[in-house]
Amino acid sequence: MKLKFIEEKIFNVLMIVATLIVFGFFASIVWTIVKTGLPSLSWEMISQLPGGGFYLGKEGGILNAIMGSLMIVLASALLGLLISIPIVFYINVYLKKKSKLAYFTRLSFDVLFGIPSIVYGAFAFTIMIALGLKTSLLGGIIVITLLIIPIFVRSMDEVAKSVPSDLLDAAYSLGATKLEACKVVLRQIAPGIATATLLSVGKAIGDAAAVMFTAGFTDNIPTSLDQPAATLPLSVFFQLSSPIPEVRERAYAAALVLTLIVLVLSIVGRIITNRFSKNKLI
Amino acid sequence: MSLKKSFRPGYKFVRQSEGAELEVRNLNVHIKNNHILKNVNLVLPDKKITCIIGPSGCGKTTLLKTMNRLIDSVEGVRIDGGILLNNENIVGSGEKIINLRRKIGLVSQKPCPLPMSIFDNVAYGCRIHGIRNRRKLRMIVQYYLEAVGLWDEVSNRLNTPAARLSVGQQQRLCLARSLAVEPQFILADEATSALDPISSRNVEELFVKLKQDYSIIMVTHTLHQAKRIADHVVFMYLGEIIEAGPANEIFTNPQHQLTKEYLSGAFN
Numbered sequence A: 001m002k003l004k005f006i007e008e009k010i011f012n013v014l015m016i017v018a019t020l021i022v023f024g025f026f027a028s029i030v031w032t033i034v035k036t037g038l039p040s041l042s043w044e045m046i047s048q049l050p051g052g053g054f055y056l057g058k059e060g061g062i063l064n065a066i067m068g069s070l071m072i073v074l075a076s077a078l079l080g081l082l083i084s085i086p087i088v089f090y091i092n093v094y095l096k097k098k099s100k101l102a103y104f105t106r107l108s109f110d111v112l113f114g115i116p117s118i119v120y121g122a123f124a125f126t127i128m129i130a131l132g133l134k135t136s137l138l139g140g141i142i143v144i145t146l147l148i149i150p151i152f153v154r155s156m157d158e159v160a161k162s163v164p165s166d167l168l169d170a171a172y173s174l175g176a177t178k179l180e181a182c183k184v185v186l187r188q189i190a191p192g193i194a195t196a197t198l199l200s201v202g203k204a205i206g207d208a209a210a211v212m213f214t215a216g217f218t219d220n221i222p223t224s225l226d227q228p229a230a231t232l233p234l235s236v237f238f239q240l241s242s243p244i245p246e247v248r249e250r251a252y253a254a255a256l257v258l259t260l261i262v263l264v265l266s267i268v269g270r271i272i273t274n275r276f277s278k279n280k281l282i
Numbered sequence B: 001m002s003l004k005k006s007f008r009p010g011y012k013f014v015r016q017s018e019g020a021e022l023e024v025r026n027l028n029v030h031i032k033n034n035h036i037l038k039n040v041n042l043v044l045p046d047k048k049i050t051c052i053i054g055p056s057g058c059g060k061t062t063l064l065k066t067m068n069r070l071i072d073s074v075e076g077v078r079i080d081g082g083i084l085l086n087n088e089n090i091v092g093s094g095e096k097i098i099n100l101r102r103k104i105g106l107v108s109q110k111p112c113p114l115p116m117s118i119f120d121n122v123a124y125g126c127r128i129h130g131i132r133n134r135r136k137l138r139m140i141v142q143y144y145l146e147a148v149g150l151w152d153e154v155s156n157r158l159n160t161p162a163a164r165l166s167v168g169q170q171q172r173l174c175l176a177r178s179l180a181v182e183p184q185f186i187l188a189d190e191a192t193s194a195l196d197p198i199s200s201r202n203v204e205e206l207f208v209k210l211k212q213d214y215s216i217i218m219v220t221h222t223l224h225q226a227k228r229i230a231d232h233v234v235f236m237y238l239g240e241i242i243e244a245g246p247a248n249e250i251f252t253n254p255q256h257q258l259t260k261e262y263l264s265g266a267f268n
């Protein structure tokens, strides 16, 4: 056999092996969560607030954490989008390709991207103390928004950078303003925005460190922005550190709920993405 | 002049141009350190077809892009000299650029449909210039798609993505899209490069019809096409205009050696 075909075979096998490793890893995590969590998962668990002795293995559920997480994630995803989209358009449409400002903006977001979420939490906490604020839903929303903006910006930026300049030129030669050209670009990068949103939501809903100091924890569903909010990762964390085995099993059930929420959001996101990418070029 | 007033589909292309004049004076374009256009002087006659010919890379596209200021978005570009539209210099004038591009429409060399449906592609220019009435938009879209000979092929799938059209169809779509905003000048950069001979002929006939009301400047690599429809011919070589004049003079009696060689096919 010729060398290049052997080479092709080897790489083919390597790719399959790599894919299988990732898939096996994914399957084993899901398996652990399902095996330990599913027996404790009940309708009571996802439909009730924690009762008095919930953390000692008594009655109640994690509705507080489910609602808190959903509120924080949906609000901050929306806020994050509203802030990131203008940034992406500014550095891709308004600034020149080699602009220094665009370069430094990208650089700062790369750095922000790598900062651990606990640092975001601590940073937000010091500011909240300085302003005399207590842990609250609003605090959680703000810190999660800050946490996911770099993810939004960097992943949308990658897509926006690959928009052909011909597309902008086509809009301009019909007499479009930059803003109108941005709206055309928006259609082209809509699938990218959807992907960025999925990545951000995944990160936002699973993060415990940032919300620990800022959103706090409570057994109730917050009814206003200045009340503390519970979150699923913290709920998992508290239950997992319990010495009582039933409580630890419930932690897995909570993790299972978290995973299912991410799964549902991803599937919905993909469906929406496919609808949006209908008109995309290439 | 507003699109609303001038638009009367069903009649021939009606667009009262008031003898607009486009003149290029001592134009020099540098991109970074490359001198792309060298001292270009040109008067573009109204309601005529001017063909720009010349070997690949001689600066034809750059010249067209300079005329509607699309060149502004190119990195490191420097423009010296003037382009006068009705005796007003369009180089360097700030916010008028949007109106300018509406008056001087460019059909680019590479067709680039907008990421929307076929209908929306043609309607886009009208929409951003303020036409919202759906019935009117439908008339405009049908009128210009018919004009470029695309209507019969797409009339039953106007709401499908334009990106799914073939390259030749995209080229005609982009032409229709540019015409729909009714510019005074149409800069067509190899508008028939992806078309078969019959479709090319149709577009040529369209241009001949259009020149009653519009001024057309087209770049072409097909000398036969230039011979068929050009009133004026401009021959460019390495960023300079070597020769320009009425088509029959250039074709029958070129003055410059380079023009003679190009026309006899020595460059190909």
Ligand SMILES: Nc1ncnc2c1ncn2[C@@H]1O[C@H](COP(=O)(O)OP(=O)(O)OP(=O)(O)O)[C@@H](O)[C@H]1O
Residues within 6 Å of the ligand: B031, B034, B036, B055, B056, B057, B058, B059, B060, B061, B062, B063, B074, B075, B109
């Ligand atoms: N953005 C740019 N940066 C650097 N050089 C450029 C740029 N655009 C064009 N040029 C150069 O300018 C010259 C003229 O290019 P232009 O596209 O105007 O040629 P053309 O006559 O349209 O050629 P063709 O017939 O192949 O389309 C070429 O040498 C090209 O390399």
Ligand SMILES: [Mg+2]
Residues within 6 Å of the ligand: B060, B061, B062, B109, B189
């Ligand atoms: Mg060209």
